[in-house]
Amino acid sequence: MHGHNFLLFTTVLFTIATLVVGALVFRFYMEDFRKSGEVNEYDKYYVMITDSYKADFWQSVYKGAFEAAKEQNTYIDLLGENLDRQYSCEELMKIAIASKVDGIIVYANESDEMTNLINEATQEGIPVVTLYGDNTHSGRISFVGVGSYNIGREYGRQVFNIIKEKRREDFKDSEKMKQRKSMEVTVLVNTDAQDSGQNIIISALQETLSQENATNSEFNISVVPVDNKNAFSVEESIRDIFLNEKIPDVIICLNELNTVCAYQAVVDFNKVGDVSILGYYDSESIVSAIDKGIVYATISIDTAQMGQYCVEALSDYHEFGTTSQYFTADVTLINGSNVADFLKKEEIDE
Amino acid sequence: MNRFFNLPLQKKIVGIYMGANILIFIVNIFLIFGINIMAQEMEMVYHDNRQLNALSEAIADVQDSMTVYLSSKTTDSLENYYNSAQKFQNLSEAIGVQVTDESFSRMRRNIKYMSENYLSEVSLTIEAKRGRNVEKYRNHYEKSTELYDYINAYISSLNIEQFVSNSEHYTELASAFRTFELVSVAVLTLVMIGNIISIIIIVGMLIRPLKDLADSADEVATGNFDTDLPEPLYHDEIGIVIGAFNKMVVSIKEYIVRLRESMEKERDLQEKELMMETHLKDAQLKYLQAQINPHFLFNTLNAGAQLAMMEGADKTYEYVQTVADFFRYNVKNQETEVTIKEEVTLVDNYIQILNVRFSGDIKYEKQVDKRLLKTAMPSMTLQPIVENAVNHGIREMGDKGVIKLKVYREDSNVCISIGDNGKGISQEDIDKILGGSFAHKEEQYEHNGIGMDNVISRLRLFSERPDVVDIKSEGPGKGCEVIIRLPLPADE
Numbered sequence: 001m002h003g004h005n006f007l008l009f010t011t012v013l014f015t016i017a018t019l020v021v022g023a024l025v026f027r028f029y030m031e032d033f034r035k036s037g038e039v040n041e042y043d044k045y046y047v048m049i050t051d052s053y054k055a056d057f058w059q060s061v062y063k064g065a066f067e068a069a070k071e072q073n074t075y076i077d078l079l080g081e082n083l084d085r086q087y088s089c090e091e092l093m094k095i096a097i098a099s100k101v102d103g104i105i106v107y108a109n110e111s112d113e114m115t116n117l118i119n120e121a122t123q124e125g126i127p128v129v130t131l132y133g134d135n136t137h138s139g140r141i142s143f144v145g146v147g148s149y150n151i152g153r154e155y156g157r158q159v160f161n162i163i164k165e166k167r168r169e170d171f172k173d174s175e176k177m178k179q180r181k182s183m184e185v186t187v188l189v190n191t192d193a194q195d196s197g198q199n200i201i202i203s204a205l206q207e208t209l210s211q212e213n214a215t216n217s218e219f220n221i222s223v224v225p226v227d228n229k230n231a232f233s234v235e236e237s238i239r240d241i242f243l244n245e246k247i248p249d250v251i252i253c254l255n256e257l258n259t260v261c262a263y264q265a266v267v268d269f270n271k272v273g274d275v276s277i278l279g280y281y282d283s284e285s286i287v288s289a290i291d292k293g294i295v296y297a298t299i300s301i302d303t304a305q306m307g308q309y310c311v312e313a314l315s316d317y318h319e320f321g322t323t324s325q326y327f328t329a330d331v332t333l334i335n336g337s338n339v340a341d342f343l344k345k346e347e348i349d350e
Numbered sequence: 351m352n353r354f355f356n357l358p359l360q361k362k363i364v365g366i367y368m369g370a371n372i373l374i375f376i377v378n379i380f381l382i383f384g385i386n387i388m389a390q391e392m393e394m395v396y397h398d399n400r401q402l403n404a405l406s407e408a409i410a411d412v413q414d415s416m417t418v419y420l421s422s423k424t425t426d427s428l429e430n431y432y433n434s435a436q437k438f439q440n441l442s443e444a445i446g447v448q449v450t451d452e453s454f455s456r457m458r459r460n461i462k463y464m465s466e467n468y469l470s471e472v473s474l475t476i477e478a479k480r481g482r483n484v485e486k487y488r489n490h491y492e493k494s495t496e497l498y499d500y501i502n503a504y505i506s507s508l509n510i511e512q513f514v515s516n517s518e519h520y521t522e523l524a525s526a527f528r529t530f531e532l533v534s535v536a537v538l539t540l541v542m543i544g545n546i547i548s549i550i551i552i553v554g555m556l557i558r559p560l561k562d563l564a565d566s567a568d569e570v571a572t573g574n575f576d577t578d579l580p581e582p583l584y585h586d587e588i589g590i591v592i593g594a595f596n597k598m599v600v601s602i603k604e605y606i607v608r609l610r611e612s613m614e615k616e617r618d619l620q621e622k623e624l625m626m627e628t629h630l631k632d633a634q635l636k637y638l639q640a641q642i643n644p645h646f647l648f649n650t651l652n653a654g655a656q657l658a659m660m661e662g663a664d665k666t667y668e669y670v671q672t673v674a675d676f677f678r679y680n681v682k683n684q685e686t687e688v689t690i691k692e693e694v695t696l697v698d699n700y701i702q703i704l705n706v707r708f709s710g711d712i713k714y715e716k717q718v719d720k721r722l723l724k725t726a727m728p729s730m731t732l733q734p735i736v737e738n739a740v741n742h743g744i745r746e747m748g749d750k751g752v753i754k755l756k757v758y759r760e761d762s763n764v765c766i767s768i769g770d771n772g773k774g775i776s777q778e779d780i781d782k783i784l785g786g787s788f789a790h791k792e793e794q795y796e797h798n799g800i801g802m803d804n805v806i807s808r809l810r811l812f813s814e815r816p817d818v819v820d821i822k823s824e825g826p827g828k829g830c831e832v833i834i835r836l837p838l839p840a841d842e
Contacts, residue, residue, distance in 0.1 A: 014544055018541055018544065022537035030387060040450055045456065
C-alpha cells in the first residue's frame with residue numbers, strides 16, 4: 001500500500017515537475033532571447049566628424065571620447081561610420097545639424113563653408129567643438145588640439161640632431177667638408193587647410209633651429225603642398241617628391257597618412273638612410289618603422305586625452321553654458337632611443 | 351488522497367479520466383501558448399525593414415510630388431504633396447528617438463530628426479513656390495533635396511544593416527523554434543508516460559480490494575470460514591461490499607457455532623436420559639426377574655413369621671421378619687432415588703440375614719453421621735456393594751470377617767465407605783471394575799442380580815462425576831474399601 005502510494009506520489013510529482021520545468025525553460029529561453037535585444041539608453045547624443053573615420057588616429061581619439069562620454073551616459077558616434085557612402089566633413093556637418101544632435105565634434109578647417117556650418121549649428125543650439133583643426137572665426141565653443149608650437153619645437157630639435165650627426169660625419173671625412181651643402185628640410189602641408197596649426201609648426205621649427213645654433217647655410221626649409229582634396233591624391237603627391245631630381249634630406253609629415261605614404265615611398269625608392277622622416281602619430285606601423293630605422297622620429301599624441309577633452313568641453317557647455325576655449329593634448333616624441341618602451345607598452349596594452 | 355479514494359467508484363473513474371485529460375490539456379495549452387509567442391516573434395523579425403521601406407516610399411512620394419509641383423504647379427501635385435507629406439510625417443513620428451548602444455536606434459533617431467527638417471524645408475519650398483519667389487524656392491529645394499539624399503542614404507544603410515541583423519535573428523529564432531519543438535515533444539512524452547503510470551497505479555489500487563474480495567470469496571466457497579478477511583480500505587462501493595461480505599462470513603461462522611453447541615447440548619441431554627433409563631430398566635428388569643419369587647416368598651415369609659410368633663419362637667419370628675423386610679424393600683422400591691438411611695437399613699437387614707444364615711460369622715461395624723442420612727442417592731447401590739464384599743472378600747474367612755460401613759462428611763462430599771478385611775483385590779482388577787470391563791459370573795449363586803458395573807454406572811449418572819466410586823485395596827489379604835462420594839446437597 002505504502003509502496004504504491006509512494007510510487008504514485010513520485011509519478012505525479014515527476015509529471016508536474018516536468019510540466020513546470022518545461023514551462024520555466026521555455027520562459028527563460030524566451031526571456032534570454034529578448035534580453036539580447038535590450039540595451040542601455042543614453043541621455044545625450046554627440047557626433048564626431050572627421051575626414052576619414054577609418055584612420056587609426058581618429059579611431060583612437062574616438063575611443064577616448066567614447067569612454068569619457070559613456071561615463072556621463074552620453075553616446076558618441078563617429079558619424080559616417082554606418083553609411084554606405086563616404087561623406088565629406090561638410091556634408092556630415094549638415095547631416096549632424098539636420099539630425100539635431102546634442103553636440104558636434106568636428107575636425108574643422110578655416111574654410112568659410114565650415115565657418116557657416118558651425119555657425120548654423122550654433123544657431124540651432126548645437127554646441128560645436130573643433131578637434132585638431134580649428135575654425136577660429138566660427139562660433140565653436142572650444143578647440144581641442146595639440147600644441148602645434150611644441151610639436152614644431154620637437155621637430156626642430158630632431159632636425160638639429162640630424163644636422164649634428166651630419167656635421168660629425170662631415171668632420172670625419174674632410175673630402176665631404178669641402179662639398180658641404182645645406183640640408184634640405186621639406187615640410188608636407190595639406191593644400192586644403194588654411195590651417196594655422198601648420199604655420200605655427202613651421203615657424204616653431206625654424207625658431208628652434210636658429211636657437212640651436214644652426215647656421216642658415218646648414219638647412220633649407222621648403223614647404224611642399226600635398227593635395228588632399230581628392231581621395232588618392234596624397235599618395236601621388238608624395239611620390240612626386242621622390243621623382244624630382246633633388247630629394248630632400250628630411251621630410252616632415254604633419255599627419256598620419258602622409259607619414260605612412262612617405263615611409264612607403266622611401267622604402268620603394270630605396271632611399272632608406274638617405275632620407276630622414278619625421279612622422280606624426282604613433283600608429284603601429286609607424287612605431288615599427290622607427291624600430292626598423294626607416295622613420296627617424298614621430299610625435300605621439302595622447303589621443304584618448306584628446307577625445308576626453310572634446311566630451312568634457314561639450315558636457316561643460318551643457319552643464320554650465322560655457323567652457324574653456326582651448327584644450328591641448330599632451331604630445332610625446334618617439335625616436336630610436338625610446339621606441340622600445342613604446343613597443344613594450346603597446347604589447348601590454350594589447 | 352484518502353478523500354479521493356473514499357469517493358464513489360463512478361466519481362473516482364471519472365476523476366481519473368478527467369485528471370489525465372486536464373493534464374494533457376494543460377500541456378497543449380502551454381504548447382499553443384509557446385507557438386503563439388514564437389509566431390509573434392517571427393512576425394516581428396522583418397517588421398523594422400517593412401517600416402523602413404514604407405518610410406522610404408513615403409519620402410520618395412513627397413519628393414516626387416514636390417518636384418512635380420515645382421515644375422508644373424498643378425493642383426493634383428499639391429494635393430499629392432499634402433497627402434504624401436502627411437503620410438510621411440505620420441511614419442516618421444512613429445520612430446523612436448532613444449539613443450542606445452545599438453547603431454540602429456541612433457540611425458533611426460537621426461532619420462527622424464532629418465525627416466522633420468526635410469518636411470519643414472519642403473513646406474518652405476512649396477510656400478516660396480506659391481509666393482513665386484524663385485530664388486528662395488530654388489534655395490530651399492536644393493536644401494531639401496540634399497536632405498532627401500542624406501535620409502535615403504541613411505535609410506538604405508539602416509535597411510541593409512537591419513536586414514543582416516534581422517536575418518541573424520531569424521536564424522536564431524528558427525533554431526529556437528526547433529529547440530522548442532524538441533522540448534515540447536519531450537515534455538509531452540514525459541507527461542504522457544507519467545499519466546499512464548499514474549492511471550495504472552490508481553486503477554490497480556482501486557481494483558486490488560476487489561481482487562482480495564474475490565480470493566476470500568473463493569476460499570469461503572470451499573468451506574474455509576477461517577480465511578483472512580479483506581480489509582475494506584476505502585468507503586466506496588467495493589469497500590461497502592467487502593464490509594458486508596465480512597459481516598456475513600462472521601455471522602455465518604457464529605451461527606454455525608451456536609447451532610453446533612445447541613445440538614451438542616441436546617444430544618448430551620438425550621444421551622444422559624437414555625442412559626439413566628436404560629440402566630434403571632436394566633436394574634428393574636433384573637429385580638423383576640428376582641421378584642418373581644420374592645413376592646411369593648415375602649407373603650410366605652410373613653405367614654411363617656406369624657406362625658413362629660404363635661408358637662413362641664421369637665428368634666425365628668425376628669429372622670423371618672427381617673428377611674421379609676429385606677424383600678419388601680426390594681419389592682416396594684420402584685423409585686430411582688432414595689435416602690442414605692433407607693439404603694443403610696437395607697444393608698443392616700442384609701447383614702442380619704446373612705448372620706442368621708452363617709450363624710453370626712460376619713462382624714458388622716457401623717459409624718454413621720446421622721445428619722447425613724437424609725441425603726439422596728440412587729436406590730439399590732449399597733446392598734450390592736456389601737454383597738460383593740461378603741461374597742468376594744470375607745466368605746472364606748469364617749468368623750474373622752468384618753464389614754465396616756461408614757457415612758461421614760469430607761469437605762463438601764458425603765462419603766459412604768464400605769470396607770472389609772477380606773482377601774483384597776489387585777489394582778488390575780480395580781481398574782477393570784472401574785473401567786466396566788470386569789468379566790461377570792452371572793450364574794453365581796445367591797446373587798441378587800445387580801452387578802458392580804451397574805451400580806457404578808448409576809452412581810456416575812446420578813452424580814455426574816466420574817470419580818464417584820473409589821475402590822481401595824492395600825494388597826492381597828489386606829481387605830478392600832469402596833468409597834462413594836456424593837456431593838453435599840446445597841441446603842445442608
